[in-house]
Amino acid sequence: MARKKPTSSADRPAPGPLRLHVPEPAARPGDDPDFSHVRVPAAGVSQRPPIDASEPELRAYAEGLVRVLGDDHRAVGDWDPQLDADTLRRGLRHMLLTRIFDDRMLRVQRQGKTSFYIKSTGEEAVSVAQAYALREDDMLFPSYRQQGLLVARGHSLVDMMCQIYNNTRDRLKGRQLPIMYSVREKHFFSISGNLGTQFPQAVGWAMASAMKGDTRIAASWVGEGTTAEADFHYALTFASVYQAPVILNVVNNQYAISSFQGFAGGEHATFAQRASGYGLPGIRVDGNDFLAVHAVTQWAAERARANHGPTLIELFTYRAAAHSTSDDPSAYRPEDEFARWPLGDPIERLKQHLIAIGEWSEARHEQLVKDLDDQVRADLKEAESYGTLSTPPASPSSMFEDVFKDMPEHLVRQRREMGY
Amino acid sequence: MARKKPTSSADRPAPGPLRLHVPEPAARPGDDPDFSHVRVPAAGVSQRPPIDASEPELRAYAEGLVRVLGDDHRAVGDWDPQLDADTLRRGLRHMLLTRIFDDRMLRVQRQGKTSFYIKSTGEEAVSVAQAYALREDDMLFPSYRQQGLLVARGHSLVDMMCQIYNNTRDRLKGRQLPIMYSVREKHFFSISGNLGTQFPQAVGWAMASAMKGDTRIAASWVGEGTTAEADFHYALTFASVYQAPVILNVVNNQYAISSFQGFAGGEHATFAQRASGYGLPGIRVDGNDFLAVHAVTQWAAERARANHGPTLIELFTYRAAAHSTSDDPSAYRPEDEFARWPLGDPIERLKQHLIAIGEWSEARHEQLVKDLDDQVRADLKEAESYGTLSTPPASPSSMFEDVFKDMPEHLVRQRREMGY
Amino acid sequence: MPKMNMIQAINSALDVMLDRDDTVVIFGEDVGYFGGVFRCTAGLQKKYGKTRVFDTPIAEGGILGAAIGMGVYGLRPVPEIQFADYIYPAFDQLVSEAARLRYRSGGEFSAPITVRAPCGGGIFGGQTHSQSPEGIFTHVSGLKTVMPSNPYDAKGLLIAAIEDDDPVMFFEPKRIYNGPFDGHHDRPLQPWSKFPQSEVPDGYYRIDLGKAAVARPGNEVTVLAYGTMVHVSVAAVEEAEIDGEVIDLRSLLPIDLDAIVESVKKTGRCVIVHEATRTGGFGAELSALVQEHCFHHLEAPIERVTGWDTPYPHAFEWHYFPGPERVTRALKKVMEG
Amino acid sequence: MPKMNMIQAINSALDVMLDRDDTVVIFGEDVGYFGGVFRCTAGLQKKYGKTRVFDTPIAEGGILGAAIGMGVYGLRPVPEIQFADYIYPAFDQLVSEAARLRYRSGGEFSAPITVRAPCGGGIFGGQTHSQSPEGIFTHVSGLKTVMPSNPYDAKGLLIAAIEDDDPVMFFEPKRIYNGPFDGHHDRPLQPWSKFPQSEVPDGYYRIDLGKAAVARPGNEVTVLAYGTMVHVSVAAVEEAEIDGEVIDLRSLLPIDLDAIVESVKKTGRCVIVHEATRTGGFGAELSALVQEHCFHHLEAPIERVTGWDTPYPHAFEWHYFPGPERVTRALKKVMEG
Numbered sequence A, B: 001m002a003r004k005k006p007t008s009s010a011d012r013p014a015p016g017p018l019r020l021h022v023p024e025p026a027a028r029p030g031d032d033p034d035f036s037h038v039r040v041p042a043a044g045v046s047q048r049p050p051i052d053a054s055e056p057e058l059r060a061y062a063e064g065l066v067r068v069l070g071d072d073h074r075a076v077g078d079w080d081p082q083l084d085a086d087t088l089r090r091g092l093r094h095m096l097l098t099r100i101f102d103d104r105m106l107r108v109q110r111q112g113k114t115s116f117y118i119k120s121t122g123e124e125a126v127s128v129a130q131a132y133a134l135r136e137d138d139m140l141f142p143s144y145r146q147q148g149l150l151v152a153r154g155h156s157l158v159d160m161m162c163q164i165y166n167n168t169r170d171r172l173k174g175r176q177l178p179i180m181y182s183v184r185e186k187h188f189f190s191i192s193g194n195l196g197t198q199f200p201q202a203v204g205w206a207m208a209s210a211m212k213g214d215t216r217i218a219a220s221w222v223g224e225g226t227t228a229e230a231d232f233h234y235a236l237t238f239a240s241v242y243q244a245p246v247i248l249n250v251v252n253n254q255y256a257i258s259s260f261q262g263f264a265g266g267e268h269a270t271f272a273q274r275a276s277g278y279g280l281p282g283i284r285v286d287g288n289d290f291l292a293v294h295a296v297t298q299w300a301a302e303r304a305r306a307n308h309g310p311t312l313i314e315l316f317t318y319r320a321a322a323h324s325t326s327d328d329p330s331a332y333r334p335e336d337e338f339a340r341w342p343l344g345d346p347i348e349r350l351k352q353h354l355i356a357i358g359e360w361s362e363a364r365h366e367q368l369v370k371d372l373d374d375q376v377r378a379d380l381k382e383a384e385s386y387g388t389l390s391t392p393p394a395s396p397s398s399m400f401e402d403v404f405k406d407m408p409e410h411l412v413r414q415r416r417e418m419g420y
Numbered sequence C, D: 001m002p003k004m005n006m007i008q009a010i011n012s013a014l015d016v017m018l019d020r021d022d023t024v025v026i027f028g029e030d031v032g033y034f035g036g037v038f039r040c041t042a043g044l045q046k047k048y049g050k051t052r053v054f055d056t057p058i059a060e061g062g063i064l065g066a067a068i069g070m071g072v073y074g075l076r077p078v079p080e081i082q083f084a085d086y087i088y089p090a091f092d093q094l095v096s097e098a099a100r101l102r103y104r105s106g107g108e109f110s111a112p113i114t115v116r117a118p119c120g121g122g123i124f125g126g127q128t129h130s131q132s133p134e135g136i137f138t139h140v141s142g143l144k145t146v147m148p149s150n151p152y153d154a155k156g157l158l159i160a161a162i163e164d165d166d167p168v169m170f171f172e173p174k175r176i177y178n179g180p181f182d183g184h185h186d187r188p189l190q191p192w193s194k195f196p197q198s199e200v201p202d203g204y205y206r207i208d209l210g211k212a213a214v215a216r217p218g219n220e221v222t223v224l225a226y227g228t229m230v231h232v233s234v235a236a237v238e239e240a241e242i243d244g245e246v247i248d249l250r251s252l253l254p255i256d257l258d259a260i261v262e263s264v265k266k267t268g269r270c271v272i273v274h275e276a277t278r279t280g281g282f283g284a285e286l287s288a289l290v291q292e293h294c295f296h297h298l299e300a301p302i303e304r305v306t307g308w309d310t311p312y313p314h315a316f317e318w319h320y321f322p323g324p325e326r327v328t329r330a331l332k333k334v335m336e337g
């Protein structure tokens, strides 16, 4: 204790002025797309851990990127889910169907037949592969960009279109913005317009399933931008405290409307890393690699079902389309970014894989695209036969229903006031 | 691709039923206190890192426990802040004063002279050492258990008592529950009854300081239970995104009213670890070790002031008293836990350290206790001369002031209606 | 018949429902092992186990988010918010989710949750343990809002709320947990056991939501009140020696408009009393409804007696609280008006 | 004089204030580089730099929490909430903090923030892009609530709001960003440039909060409205061929009670129009105030024309929206009543 330091920092030399750091993306309109900050490990290097591994053992997965499909389009490594060719072809079909559906619905929105649409282009592997890795009766709490879940569960496109059109067959009775589906029989929860709210709800559902000794688990999705909302924190906290059987997915598609993922904290950590702070495993996966997404989701599902608790999965992908039909991305990002996205296109990659293993061909692919296009057209025709936005479902008086289970007097009076 | 695994988890053998995990503390009333789960590393083993170290380099600090005062009451290792004996004696004095003040105010609450009180017993090192490691004009956003900050900044106890009494000298004009201080000239922010709200506010203040090229930083405190609130997540997110010059403190005193820290997620990770998920350094420190608390806080302050960004500090301590005067801990924890708390009593430890280095004695300590007790009694007498709860400050009509800067018409009307 | 105070009656309602319906679950901050800071859930974890009655993280939004998910699964969650003042972090889950779920899903999903929260002042709780936020929730389509004024009603209404298939905000005026406080803070509180409403059956019974009660019949003026203010209003009517009819609304949404209109048409005068701040409070809605439905019967302007439009000031609690003196003044004013 | 639509007028107000006062800072989701989803902040980041105008994480509660801290530091933050429907996650910071800070600290600290949020429906936004939550905020002591109805007022009121030392909720009816929509959704929208209120000075001017304007003078009935509903009400009055006086409240809290009372005393009749749901809406408060202050002048019950007590239903937007037809019906009713 010979040398005495100054006793208070007040005595130290005054430092320079403080500066505010405001995140800045690598490229803006006019710039060359720049993904040099994206580290892409080779496929197959990551090992599939046991499902009862503890969080500290799993910490490296939150910074890594699980990849199965190599540059040669072969599946490599421990995570290869070894799906049979039929399943892969079905996956390709469902991803393609999702994309074609999206393209078609964008077009009808542009024609004024509906008010709004949101595409999932470039992110089809997320929904389709994840749906495949879950059981049919596991409960899904999606955001607005997982239409692929419904497609993968074989839900009727006509039914989806009718919701988008708010027509006479709209199961949501004209109440919701297009694409805010709710499909109870497919265990697909009602989509909320408020970001993130489904995340703690999924945890609550999973807690209930555990309370009741059920075997069904829950899965939920948010975008990387949405991780900043309170609900993300609530979900992780409750999932951790009660070790709920739930899979919490962050779809990191690089953008939240105009804001790059740095505004959600992506400059300083991966989104999968958030989980470790709660003592939960976080796994980062190549979201455009159908096989990797399937494998990681299956791992998390097995873990949850065996009472080893929740997993956070970050699906690393790219939002290839505009945020929604109300958005124009050319105002905030280089036009050709998707073409330069280092993880490619999930559909193209699965297609090439199937070709590489001798289970697919360009010709069959072309035929499939045509068939699906025909199917979507036919479905659209049917859906339009039930009307479009200008042909509302049932009577306006139905707007007073379902506010409560039984209509209270004040709503009866208001309905009467409206003339019914 | 010879062996084909089942293509969907639905085909796998059904697992057993799910179970809900509900956290359970190691000991309940009637049990022997059990702190076997608390790992206490030896003092001096942790190295003080450079202030510009990156988060991954610092990750081990979130799981460790920085300790300076050894079992022999000597200061050891790299983190030793090497404070001079005067500063240490001042620290001891301020911690003791805080404790004596707390004890006295509890007594007056029991006498019915005020409605409510909250003690910080056992946690005095947190406030006092942290105040010492900051500059006098750094802005503090405390919770209700950091009265020691005011004591350490030399604020008038009489002024604090007058707030507690809501008497004629209550600077908060009778508006606030006792102990919800606000002391602008000490850069001590108005305490909120709503848990956690001050955390993102501190970040916003720090952002503003950075925007303006100021040199002042902010510090804020929440309890470990409060980390589950949204505001904790907002604070860490904004602190990370904008690299705000702020120190975010989690005082882990093991309890949130009746709930042990497992209900905030403490079973699965430390609270310091939360930070790493946001790419921020988290440091866990022995909260009952005055020197360690000072050193870690000073490190974080230097880091923030040099534009290297925010730090989360977990102060590992024990709430020795009841949550508040409305609480009776014997209903939910063993009576003698504090006596068995492995990190001891912060006042006793600093006292023994001073004795060990030949700068203090039992006799001087006894005298100090007596002096401080006299001071508090004298202050109390003065405060009571300005009235107690039954002697409200000024006129009730003042209740209409400060809702807005200028009183709008409707409040003027209501004041008139009240008879003023 | 057992005698119960309001805490015991609420505890009994929860006990009855946990026993009858194994989808009922109870959780919140300090409600499990400890039994709640007001003891409303005391003994229930011990009786029904940790997966039916349990503690939670301090995260009101998380509590509600999880509750909604449990409701969607098929449970009937009864979360507690420790003080109504701390309900705001859960506001989005309540307003955007619980309240809207049935509607937006075309009836596919719903959240049959009952949110219990102690409300109101008069306990020297300061501005964050005294609020009455019911008026914020009655503006939200899809939520029901209930506030009992006595043990018998508390149990019957709480059972009805738990059985209700829609989300219900169940506010418990903490000032009357132990006795029917009438606003005379300088007099000793009479315990519930001295009053007939403390006779509460042990078993199951329900009081339908949306039905008001006449707390004191009368002919000269109608007083609309709920919660603690029912007792204040009855005291004021007696003290003013005016033959006032005090209506205990019990449920704010749905509201028993018929009972209100019938009474006001009879008396021709109306005073509305609540503890919440005035502007935009539920009293405004009551005033609007009364004048819409009884305009031609009104002989004087409707008066509102409410908390002032300020936070609840700790030292001036009794100046803030709308006590019998202020109600009496309003009664006299409408009788003259 | 330049012609501005409401977006341009708001942008101009922000520009003027950023320029005049270097403590003014603007932030929110997509408001920085992109300039806001409604373009209200377009060009401002470029002009004033990234530390004055910037993007934020998607965390409304964090945005408000940080804004309050900045306000305490000494800045005048003007955060944007992308849609008023998304303000609920920030509710606790607004109600428990911004609104209460000056009071609870005895005047030591305050948060001079202005929260801008587009509100209202009529754009086929569905239930989460159409809400009018102003009635929730007018019940909160310590907040001011403003809603302009035209470009000139928008700029003058926004400047006054930013200069105000208390927190102000500044709601922008998005349906009239581009023109004074009068509820006739089947007719082409007239752009602001055709109307005198689009003549907006480039520089600084302010319209004090708490002063109503007469949007259309008249003698037979008073119509109280704000935001989009001002235009609907004026259209309805003209179409009903009733000599109605339409009062544009502009500021709900503080409210210009004098202007209201003066008009109702003159006309003896009153219709209140807002887009928000009825029960507990700000219309209830207006109705209560009018009957309290004009009881003896009223010749007919006050009518409320409002959104129904349901979420905003996407397909039935025009059945939900309180258009000129419904206002006309109410006008006729009060004229008869």
Ligand SMILES: Cc1ncc(C[n+]2csc(CCOP(=O)(O)OP(=O)(O)O)c2C)c(N)n1
Binding pocket: A145, A193, A194, A195, A222, A223, A224, A225, A226, A227, A251, A253, A255, A256, A257, A319, A323, D029, D058, D082, D086, D089
């Ligand atoms: C609570 C809330 N705040 C803001 C919005 C407006 N909003 C809709 S989508 C969106 C961006 C979401 O980005 P991200 O979470 O990354 O999902 P992505 O759209 O990329 O799939 C925003 C800000 C909203 N819907 N809800």
Ligand SMILES: Cc1ncc(C[n+]2csc(CCOP(=O)(O)OP(=O)(O)O)c2C)c(N)n1
Binding pocket: B145, B193, B194, B195, B222, B223, B224, B225, B226, B227, B251, B253, B255, B256, B257, B319, B323, C029, C058, C082, C086, C089
């Ligand atoms: C938003 C909110 N929810 C609940 C409460 C009630 N409450 C007051 S203190 C407390 C426990 C806080 O525990 P912790 O954060 O660990 O701090 P400590 O009391 O241990 O210092 C609770 C639940 C509150 N004040 N605010």
Ligand SMILES: [Mg+2]
Binding pocket: A223, A224, A225, A251, A252, A253, A254, A255, A256, A257, A319
């Ligand atoms: Mg995104």
Ligand SMILES: [Mg+2]
Binding pocket: B223, B224, B225, B251, B252, B253, B254, B255, B256, B257, B319
């Ligand atoms: Mg604690």
